[in-house]
Amino acid sequence: MAHPTRNTTALRHALRREVPATLGVLADEQDFAAMRRYPSFPFDDHPAYLRATERLLRALTADGIHTTVTLFDPEDYAAYCADTGLDPDSRTSRTRYTAEIAARGARVPYTGQPIGRLLTLLVDAAVRHATRAYATLLLDEAGQCADCGQDIGRAALDQATATVLRILHLAGPGRHQLVCSVPAADEHLLAALRTDTRHPDHPDTADPDHPDTEHTGTAHLDSAEGTEFLTVLAAGIARATPGGLVLRTSTPGHPDRLHGWRLDHGRLVPLTEAEVFDAYCTDARTGEPLPPEPGVDYRPGFDLTPDDGHRSHH
Numbered sequence: 001m002a003h004p005t006r007n008t009t010a011l012r013h014a015l016r017r018e019v020p021a022t023l024g025v026l027a028d029e030q031d032f033a034a035m036r037r038y039p040s041f042p043f044d045d046h047p048a049y050l051r052a053t054e055r056l057l058r059a060l061t062a063d064g065i066h067t068t069v070t071l072f073d074p075e076d077y078a079a080y081c082a083d084t085g086l087d088p089d090s091r092t093s094r095t096r097y098t099a100e101i102a103a104r105g106a107r108v109p110y111t112g113q114p115i116g117r118l119l120t121l122l123v124d125a126a127v128r129h130a131t132r133a134y135a136t137l138l139l140d141e142a143g144q145c146a147d148c149g150q151d152i153g154r155a156a157l158d159q160a161t162a163t164v165l166r167i168l169h170l171a172g173p174g175r176h177q178l179v180c181s182v183p184a185a186d187e188h189l190l191a192a193l194r195t196d197t198r199h200p201d202h203p204d205t206a207d208p209d210h211p212d213t214e215h216t217g218t219a220h221l222d223s224a225e226g227t228e229f230l231t232v233l234a235a236g237i238a239r240a241t242p243g244g245l246v247l248r249t250s251t252p253g254h255p256d257r258l259h260g261w262r263l264d265h266g267r268l269v270p271l272t273e274a275e276v277f278d279a280y281c282t283d284a285r286t287g288e289p290l291p292p293e294p295g296v297d298y299r300p301g302f303d304l305t306p307d308d309g310h311r312s313h314h
Contacts, residue, residue, distance in 0.1 A: 020068070022068050022099055024094070026046070032049060035074050039089060040090060058112075070101055073101075081093055105126070131190065131228060139157065142239065160237055164233070167304070171259070174251040175249070175251070176195050177192065177247070178194075180245045195226075244279075245268060246261075255295045256297070257299055259301045273299055273300045
């Protein structure tokens with residue numbers, strides 16, 4: 001007859017493997033130093049802390065436990081403890097904070113990446129999450145149109161979606177990368193979207209001189225990347241701020257094609273070929289000219305006027 005204590009222990013271990021884990025990580029030295037003011041925080045060396053973090057992640061994975069990682073922000077943690085009345089110098093408070101920020105913030109699954117690569121992915125995810133959150137706030141603050149009563153943010157998001165689909169349709173088959181840049185009061189919003197479309201009869205080829213040829217392939221705008229991109233573009237449309245959008249299309253056996261537009265009072269206005277060339281061949285930091293990229297065609301933006309569905313809202 002099996003010993004009841006052994007059965008209980010085995011069941012507890014089995015159940016533990018069914019529970020996912022979330023780990024909050026102090027990504028940089030500054031955040032790590034801020035946590036050292038709490039006596040209950042047991043680490044005093046950031047590189048050693050990261051090595052211990054990586055060993056723990058590997059051990060959890062080896063035990064079959066799915067683990068996600070999120071950024072631990074000491075400043076936000078202190079504010080959280082003040083708001084909730086928790087003792088910040090407590091391991092329990094840290095784990096509770098980690099669980100809550102992971103549910104509402106950026107997180108990355110651990111799949112065996114080296115710790116340096118994992119932190120890069122995590123910081124990138126946090127930046128994208130913050131960009132999307134701020135752009136969403138700008139859309140929410142746009143309110144209703146004084147003329148027609150329509151929700152300006154919702155209308156801008158619909159317009160952004162239609163415009164991006166129109167651009168990708170006109171671009172034709174290929175691998176596409178769009179980058180949208182919108183200045184805002186508190187920060188500069190930047191988002192990128194990558195997607196592929198393929199010709200139905202020749203999935204690995206395209207005719208760059210006839211980009212509007214009918215083709216199949218759907219832009220994955222419902223992905224997290226797509227949602228973030230559309231939200232940033234919609235924020236620029238709703239607030240009628242200046243900004244820009246660039247498209248790079250790659251097809252096998254042909255030079256990459258670059259197109260560009262500027263945001264003007266909520267509309268995307270095509271840049272000329274010369275303006276696209278200047279935009280890509282000028283150092284954004286110094287203003288100095290850069291050499292043209294080899295194997296690249298600089299082309300004007302597509303005229304979107306007939307199909308962008310633009311309507312001014314106030």
